[in-house]
Amino acid sequence: xxxxxDVGLRYPGAPNAAAPNAAAPxAAAPNAAAPNAAADVLRGLRFTLEPGSFTWLLGASGAGKSSLLRLMGLxxxxxxxxxxxxxxxxxxxxxxxxxxxxRRIATVYQDFRLLPYLxxxxxxxxxxxxxxxxxxxxxxxxAEMLDWVGLDHRAAARPATLSGxxxxxxxxxxxxxxxxxxxxADEPTGNLDATQARRLMVLLIELHRLGTTVVVATHSxxxxxxxxxxCLILHDxxxxxxxPP
Amino acid sequence: xxxxxxxxxxxxxxLARALPFGLLPALVGAMALLAALAMAGAQAAQRFAxxxxxxxxxxxxxxxxxxxxxxxAVQRLLALPGVVAAAPADPAELAILLRPWxxxxxxxxxxxxxxxxxxxxxxxEGMQAAVAAAVPGAVLEPHGPWAGQVxxxxxxxxxxxxxxLALVAVVxxxxxxxxxxxxxxxRRDAIVLLHEWGAADGQIAGRFARRLGFLAGSGAxxxxxxxxxxxxxxxxxxxxxxxxxxxxxxxxxxxxxxxxPLAAWxxxxxxxxxxxxxxxxxxx
Numbered sequence: 100x101x102x103x104x105d106v107g108l109r110y111p112g113a114p115n116a117a118a119p120n121a122a123a124p125x126a127a128a129p130n131a132a133a134p135n136a137a138a139d140v141l142r143g144l145r146f147t148l149e150p151g152s153f154t155w156l157l158g159a160s161g162a163g164k165s166s167l168l169r170l171m172g173l174x175x176x177x178x179x180x181x182x183x184x185x186x187x188x189x190x191x192x193x194x195x196x197x198x199x200x201x202r203r204i205a206t207v208y209q210d211f212r213l214l215p216y217l218x219x220x221x222x223x224x225x226x227x228x229x230x231x232x233x234x235x236x237x238x239x240x241x242a243e244m245l246d247w248v249g250l251d252h253r254a255a256a257r258p259a260t261l262s263g264x265x266x267x268x269x270x271x272x273x274x275x276x277x278x279x280x281x282x283x284a285d286e287p288t289g290n291l292d293a294t295q296a297r298r299l300m301v302l303l304i305e306l307h308r309l310g311t312t313v314v315v316a317t318h319s320x321x322x323x324x325x326x327x328x329x330c331l332i333l334h335d336x337x338x339x340x341x342x343p344p
Numbered sequence: 345x346x347x348x349x350x351x352x353x354x355x356x357x358x359l360a361r362a363l364p365f366g367l368l369p370a371l372v373g374a375m376a377l378l379a380a381l382a383m384a385g386a387q388a389a390q391r392f393a394x395x396x397x398x399x400x401x402x403x404x405x406x407x408x409x410x411x412x413x414x415x416x417a418v419q420r421l422l423a424l425p426g427v428v429a430a431a432p433a434d435p436a437e438l439a440i441l442l443r444p445w446x447x448x449x450x451x452x453x454x455x456x457x458x459x460x461x462x463x464x465x466x467x468x469e470g471m472q473a474a475v476a477a478a479v480p481g482a483v484l485e486p487h488g489p490w491a492g493q494v495x496x497x498x499x500x501x502x503x504x505x506x507x508x509l510a511l512v513a514v515v516x517x518x519x520x521x522x523x524x525x526x527x528x529x530x531r532r533d534a535i536v537l538l539h540e541w542g543a544a545d546g547q548i549a550g551r552f553a554r555r556l557g558f559l560a561g562s563g564a565x566x567x568x569x570x571x572x573x574x575x576x577x578x579x580x581x582x583x584x585x586x587x588x589x590x591x592x593x594x595x596x597x598x599x600x601x602x603x604x605p606l607a608a609w610x611x612x613x614x615x616x617x618x619x620x621x622x623x624x625x626x627x628x
Contacts, residue, residue, distance in 0.1 A: 173540075174628065175628055176628040197628070198542050198543065198544040200542075201539075201540060201542035202542030204542075212537055214358070214534050216358035216361060217356070225356060225541065226541055229356075229538065229542055230542075
């Protein structure tokens with residue numbers, strides 16, 4: 100479960116920024132932050148995503164979708180408010196507890212973020228290795244995922260030699276290979292053709308069916324209409340509307 | 345198939361490429377070479393000082409007044425309590441020793457000298473009166489004072505070597521810190537990614553620490569190996585010796601030399617841990 104209570108985010112270096120990376124669980128925070136509201140990337144976010152839910156995260160470019168996904172993925176800590184992720188109170192959690200929780204969350208980044216010095220297969224195997232999986236057990240899972248995203252023939256290639264769509268698929272394979280509890284996807288279909296986009300949606304829905312909490316950020320209006328699910332609509336750092344699209 | 349398991353399992357940050365076996369081991373190796381020389385110098389100074397001191401502490405020289413027959417003086421000196429041996433100095437040897445100051449001609453007539461060997465623990469300084477009574481006009485010159493000066497000099501050399509070692513350690517630590525910074529800059533994005541995917545600080549810092557420890561330790565091993573010929577030369581410079589590996593054994597602090605690469609490994613590991621963990625604290 101992901102629970103946000105009056106969560107706000109301001110990047111370090113922003114005017115009158117609070118201490119960077121310092122969580123400040125404070126119920127009165129939204130009011131306290133009000134005088135500098137213009138500097139806040141996210142403000143007063145209050146919502147709960149149940150385990151195994153599928154949620155669209157919608158909004159225009161610059162609305163704060165990627166920042167919210169980074170908060171959910173524990174890549175950022177909120178400047179204000181209180182945040183619980185997979186049972187972890189983020190503001191008071193130890194670094195080791197945060198790391199352990201991050202291993203249960205996977206992200207498909209908009210810019211892929213594949214490691215350029217590793218092969219596609221080694222990129223895909225990365226979450227399994229971080230989770231401490233035995234080397235001998237990696238190959239079947241990695242091969243299955245690469246086959247599924249149609250990159251089995253490019254397993255030994257370096258990311259730089261792949262097209263944008265292929266890199267996107269490799270990033271997707273890396274995200275789902277470890278069967279994460281939470282999958283966050285930032286514009287995952289942005290570089291895919293129609294067929295691949297459909298295959299990806301089938302994969303995401305299948306993961307959701309298997310119990311993974313899925314959050315997909317997109318500015319596409321077509322995807323939520325084709326795959327109806329609850330959505331969070333961000334506007335200027337605030338959730339302007341929740342519920343079905 | 346395509347998973348190059350072993351190498352990448354050990355090195356998901358690609359540190360073998362980001363931190364290659366190049367400048368860093370060379371610099372640490374140079375520091376290790378200096379450390380080896382400093383340690384050998386300190387040990388040699390200590391050994392020589394000990395030798396000179398033990399030879400000097402139980403001996404003294406007696407200057408006989410002109411006209412005194414050396415043989416009879418020797419007999420009287422041998423009768424003194426605490427004197428184990430007494431031998432007149434060879435005038436020819438004396439002339440050779442003083443040649444740098446007096447030249448080939450020999451200069452004025454040299455006084456007769458008797459070398460005394462005393463029983464262990466016997467203080468030569470307290471025997472002046474007894475010697476003067478046995479051989480009127482004779483002057484006793486104990487060796488203890490200059491032996492003390494030699495010991496002080498050796499101790500000074502040892503302190504200097506210690507200071508050199510400390511300096512070398514600081515410079516090596518700085519070199520490793522710069523190397524860690526360079527590796528961090530080269531793999532910043534990968535570190536952030538691994539952090540976001542749940543790698544603990546210890547996992548990331550540990551990979552850097554192992555790589556930098558290996559580089560520093562390997563460089564130090566090469567540096568120590570390169571120091572050995574210089575130490576052999578030092579052993580050859582010991583008086584009256586050809587290249588003498590037994591003498592090298594006396595000069596070279598083998599145990600300390602073996603410890604240098606190990607210490608470099610630990611230094612590299614610790615500095616990398618410090619640099620990386622400090623940097624990782626910036627991440628959420």
